[in-house]
Amino acid sequence: xxxxxxxxxxxxxxxxxxxxxxxxxxxxxxxxxxxxxxxxxxxxxxxxxxxxxxxxxxxxxxxxxxxxxxxxxxxxxxxxxxxxxxxxxxxxxxxxxxxxxxxxxxxxxxxxxxxxxx
Amino acid sequence: xxxxxxxxxxxxxxxxxxxxxxxxxxxxxxxxxxxxxxxxxxxxxxxxxxxxxxxxxxxxxxxxxxxxxxxxxxxxxxxxxxxxxxxxxxxxxxxxx
Numbered sequence: 001x002x003x004x005x006x007x008x009x010x011x012x013x014x015x016x017x018x019x020x021x022x023x024x025x026x027x028x029x030x031x032x033x034x035x036x037x038x039x040x041x042x043x044x045x046x047x048x049x050x051x052x053x054x055x056x057x058x059x060x061x062x063x064x065x066x067x068x069x070x071x072x073x074x075x076x077x078x079x080x081x082x083x084x085x086x087x088x089x090x091x092x093x094x095x096x097x098x099x100x101x102x103x104x105x106x107x108x109x110x111x112x113x114x115x116x117x118x
Numbered sequence: 119x120x121x122x123x124x125x126x127x128x129x130x131x132x133x134x135x136x137x138x139x140x141x142x143x144x145x146x147x148x149x150x151x152x153x154x155x156x157x158x159x160x161x162x163x164x165x166x167x168x169x170x171x172x173x174x175x176x177x178x179x180x181x182x183x184x185x186x187x188x189x190x191x192x193x194x195x196x197x198x199x200x201x202x203x204x205x206x207x208x209x210x211x212x213x214x215x
Contacts, residue, residue, distance in 0.1 A: 011122040018129030021160065025136030028156060034148050037140070041156045048133075052126065052163050056170050059119070065169075068178045072162065072185050079189035083155055090196045091148045 010058035017051030020044050033099035034091055042084035049076045120171060127167045134160045147199055151192060158188035 027040025053073045060066050134157055141153035165181040198204055 007119055014122055014126040018126045021133040022129050025133035028140050028153060029136050034146055037149060038152050041152050045156055045159050049159060049163060056166055059170055065175045065178055068182055072182055075185050083189055083192045086193060086196055087148060087152055090200060096146060
């Protein structure tokens with residue numbers, strides 16, 4: 001009974017991770033400019049890793065293997081947002097303008113110029 | 119249970135294909151870097167999944183090392199695009215506050 005419950009829970013986590021991964025991939029492919037693509041990729045990257053490694057952790061139980069999985073999860077939770085932040089910052093510093101519609105306020109596009117030296 | 123694991127691995131492969139498409143198309147260099155970052159993260163997940171599917175638990179060390187290298191790669195390539203030199207430091211470094 002408990003084993004069935006764990007299997008179902010782990011299956012849900014794994015499939016949800018897969019779905020979020022595909023959503024992130026589609027966002028990465030279809031969004032209009034770099035910052036929106038970074039938004040799609042950065043968020044789903046962390047969430048997908050969290051869900052899939054969580055599902056695997058439920059599968060394998062408490063061993064040295066699960067400790068290594070936990071290490072991978074911990075490292076990804078720290079590095080994935082850091083890499084996204086570094087990418088956004090480097091793109092702003094290189095002068096890549098965020099996408100905005102005609103007629104919208106220009107403020108969002110301009111903040112990158114003025115705040116590159118805080 | 120193995121079916122769910124394989125299905126999950128297949129969805130990750132589809133995501134990797136999408137990220138690779140963006141890496142090949144990407145207009146700016148940053149688009150390519152973010153696509154390669156996603157590709158690397160998904161590689162770690164696929165190695166972890168293959169470890170559990172095949173039951174060969176030593177393979178997880180590969181995923182662990184790949185996760186470490188992936189982050190260093192992104193930061194190093196960013197620095198290379200910015201400074202044109204990995205050894206350089208000073209004005210305009212991305213590590214400046």
